[in-house]
Amino acid sequence: MTVDPRHTGEWLDEVATRAAAQNEQYLELMVTPPFDHTAAIAKEFGWSANRGFTEFREQLLAHGLRDDVAVVRSYLDQAESSRRQSERCGEPNPAAPCDLKIRYIYQVLRAFPPEQVFAQTLLGFEAAVADPRIVAVNYVQPEDGQVAMSDYSLHMRMLDFFHGMYPNVHISLHAGELAPGMVPPEGLRSHIRLAVEQGHAERIGHGVDVMYENRPYDLLKEMAAKHVMVEINLTSNDVILGLRAGRPLPHLSPIQGTRCALDR
Numbered sequence: 001m002t003v004d005p006r007h008t009g010e011w012l013d014e015v016a017t018r019a020a021a022q023n024e025q026y027l028e029l030m031v032t033p034p035f036d037h038t039a040a041i042a043k044e045f046g047w048s049a050n051r052g053f054t055e056f057r058e059q060l061l062a063h064g065l066r067d068d069v070a071v072v073r074s075y076l077d078q079a080e081s082s083r084r085q086s087e088r089c090g091e092p093n094p095a096a097p098c099d100l101k102i103r104y105i106y107q108v109l110r111a112f113p114p115e116q117v118f119a120q121t122l123l124g125f126e127a128a129v130a131d132p133r134i135v136a137v138n139y140v141q142p143e144d145g146q147v148a149m150s151d152y153s154l155h156m157r158m159l160d161f162f163h164g165m166y167p168n169v170h171i172s173l174h175a176g177e178l179a180p181g182m183v184p185p186e187g188l189r190s191h192i193r194l195a196v197e198q199g200h201a202e203r204i205g206h207g208v209d210v211m212y213e214n215r216p217y218d219l220l221k222e223m224a225a226k227h228v229m230v231e232i233n234l235t236s237n238d239v240i241l242g243l244r245a246g247r248p249l250p251h252l253s254p255i256q257g258t259r260c261a262l263d264r
Helices: 005-021 036-045 053-062 065-087 114-130 146-150 152-165 191-197 216-225 234-241
Strands: 026-031 101-109 134-140 170-175 203-206 229-231
Touching: 005 026, 005 065, 026 134, 036 053, 036 065, 036 114, 053 065, 053 114, 053 152, 065 101, 065 114, 101 114, 114 134, 114 152, 134 152, 146 152, 152 170, 152 191, 170 191, 191 203, 191 216, 203 234
Parallel strands: 026 101, 101 134, 134 170, 170 203, 203 229
Antiparallel strands: none
16 A cells, blocks of 8 residues: 555554454455655666666665665654554554554555666665565556567566575565456456566465466466465456456456557
């Protein structure tokens, strides 16, 4: 979720209060801290298919991308300070949500040009190494979007590279958040497998099109063997994909298979 930085603390307090009322003890929240400087550096270099990932990473770091880790930490510090103040944490009569532990998943916006996705992914991994409050990196924005679809394989190769550079940073990916009629048939056949095998996802969000993947039963066995967890996102599966309990995925038809996100 993208929240005005001035109100992130209020948002933390609201979700923590709600979670505490439901006897929850732990939350992982997806956040996109400011990354304007990182995006500017990426735009300055642009994207080149002939430039290796290692070279691009070194260029970005040499031009100050790592300085933005402090921006990320400051963003979380300010939000948590505001939350603690609202909940009277550390005072004689603290509110119940003070006992709730919150950690963060760094969101990378995948609907942007590849140089920005690469740079923001690098910032996410660097921030996760520097700040234990950040427990994973994830890619967000509609999976059926034009850029997300056309660059999906490239994004997974980026994650494969960063996983090699930062092997201790966890990766949790929304993959398979698709249904027939949203993308051409071939768009349903590989996203989850690529996320698991190339993107090193330890957890999959949605995954509802898994039975349209190539060799789906082999993929399910592989995910079980690797202990890849699956998030069941009930509300967004219903609202975005039109899927809910008792409403199975429709059979693929030629008409459905030719629609794309831009047609809606």
